[in-house]
Amino acid sequence: MAFLELGISMRRTARMVGVTVRTVQKVKRRYEETGHYLRRPCNGRPRCTSAREDRYIISTVLRNRHQNAVEVQQQLLQTRRDYISDSTVRRRLAEANLKPRRPASGPKLERQHRVARLRYAREHMQWDEEAWSRILFADESRFSLYTSDGRRSVYRRPGERYLQACISERVQYGGGSVHVWAGIFSEGRTELVAIENGTLTGQRYAQEILNEYAGPYLANMRDGSMLMHDNARPHTAHIVQEYIQEVGISVMAWPSRSPDLNPIEHAWDELGRLVRNRRPPPTTLRALKQALVEEWENIPQHRLRNLVFSMPNLLAAVIRARGGFN
The missing domain is CATH 1.10.10 (Arc Repressor Mutant, subunit A)
Structure with missing residues (x-):
C-alpha cells in the first residue's frame, strides 16, 4: 500500500514487488475493507482423518x-x-517428512554377516591415519559402454512422456563392458588394469594381478603394509592362498558382503562420472578402455586420500547400524 499511497500505479507496483496485478488489487481491496493486509480467518476444508x-x-x-x-x-x-x-x-x-525415494541397494545381510561386520568395525575403530596408510584397498569393477547412473532427469510438459526428445534410450547389455582392477592407498594408486581375454580366475588373479601389480606396489609401501581385497572367488581360490603364503603378502581380514566399507567403491563412482562426462563420449570398447585409463589418472590424489582416511567414519556408521549398511 505504501507504493499505491505514493501514487505509483498498480502495474508498476506489481512489477516492483514481483507479483501479478491481480494480487495487488486483492491486497488493496482487503486493506480498504478490513484495514490490514492479513487474510481473513477461515476454517478451510475439514480434515478427513483423525x-x-x-x-x-x-x-x-x-x-x-x-x-x-x-x-x-x-x-x-x-x-x-x-x-x-x-x-x-x-x-x-x-x-511426517516421509517421502518416496529410490531405495539404496546392497547385498543381503544375514545375521552372521552383521556380526562379522560389527566385529570388524569394533576391532579397527581405534586405528589412526598411520595405520590406514598401510592398507592397499583393491577391487575389480565393470564399466559398460552405454550406461546411466540414474541421476539425470528430463524436463517435459504434460503429455510429452514418450516424446522422442524425452526418452532415455538403452542399448542391450550396455553395448559391452570393460572389466578393470586397481588399488588405492593414502599416498598413491596402482595402474588401472584391464582384465581381458575371458573371466578372471584364481590363477589369472595370482599371476596377472598379484604378481604384476599388487605385490610390487606393496613392496614399495611402508613396512607392515597389507592388501585389502574382498572375498570374491578369484581372491579366495586355493591357488591364490598358496601364492600369498609363498611370496609373503599380508592380507587384511575382511567381512563378507561389505562393499560399502571399501573406499575404492567411491573411486569407481567418480571414475564412472568422469568417463560419462567426456565430450565426445566413448563409442567403442577400445575408446572406453582408453578413457578409463586416462580418467583414472585424473582423479586428484587428495580425494583418494580422503577416502582412505574416511574409514573411521564408515566404521562408526556400521557400529551405529549394529552391523548394517552405513
Missing part, C-alpha cells in the same frame, strides 16, 4: 518402508473399515 488414523498410517509405513500409498490405503480399509484416498495417505506421510 489423529489416531494419522498415527496408524505413519506407523504402518515405518514397519514396512517398501509399502506404497495404495497398499497402505487398502490395509487401512481392511483393518479399520475407513476409506481414505491414496492421495490423503501421501499427504499424511509428507506431513
Whole structure:
C-alpha cells in the first residue's frame, strides 16, 4: 500500500514487488475493507482423518518402508473399515517428512554377516591415519559402454512422456563392458588394469594381478603394509592362498558382503562420472578402455586420500547400524 499511497500505479507496483496485478488489487481491496493486509480467518476444508488414523498410517509405513500409498490405503480399509484416498495417505506421510525415494541397494545381510561386520568395525575403530596408510584397498569393477547412473532427469510438459526428445534410450547389455582392477592407498594408486581375454580366475588373479601389480606396489609401501581385497572367488581360490603364503603378502581380514566399507567403491563412482562426462563420449570398447585409463589418472590424489582416511567414519556408521549398511 505504501507504493499505491505514493501514487505509483498498480502495474508498476506489481512489477516492483514481483507479483501479478491481480494480487495487488486483492491486497488493496482487503486493506480498504478490513484495514490490514492479513487474510481473513477461515476454517478451510475439514480434515478427513483423525489423529489416531494419522498415527496408524505413519506407523504402518515405518514397519514396512517398501509399502506404497495404495497398499497402505487398502490395509487401512481392511483393518479399520475407513476409506481414505491414496492421495490423503501421501499427504499424511509428507506431513511426517516421509517421502518416496529410490531405495539404496546392497547385498543381503544375514545375521552372521552383521556380526562379522560389527566385529570388524569394533576391532579397527581405534586405528589412526598411520595405520590406514598401510592398507592397499583393491577391487575389480565393470564399466559398460552405454550406461546411466540414474541421476539425470528430463524436463517435459504434460503429455510429452514418450516424446522422442524425452526418452532415455538403452542399448542391450550396455553395448559391452570393460572389466578393470586397481588399488588405492593414502599416498598413491596402482595402474588401472584391464582384465581381458575371458573371466578372471584364481590363477589369472595370482599371476596377472598379484604378481604384476599388487605385490610390487606393496613392496614399495611402508613396512607392515597389507592388501585389502574382498572375498570374491578369484581372491579366495586355493591357488591364490598358496601364492600369498609363498611370496609373503599380508592380507587384511575382511567381512563378507561389505562393499560399502571399501573406499575404492567411491573411486569407481567418480571414475564412472568422469568417463560419462567426456565430450565426445566413448563409442567403442577400445575408446572406453582408453578413457578409463586416462580418467583414472585424473582423479586428484587428495580425494583418494580422503577416502582412505574416511574409514573411521564408515566404521562408526556400521557400529551405529549394529552391523548394517552405513
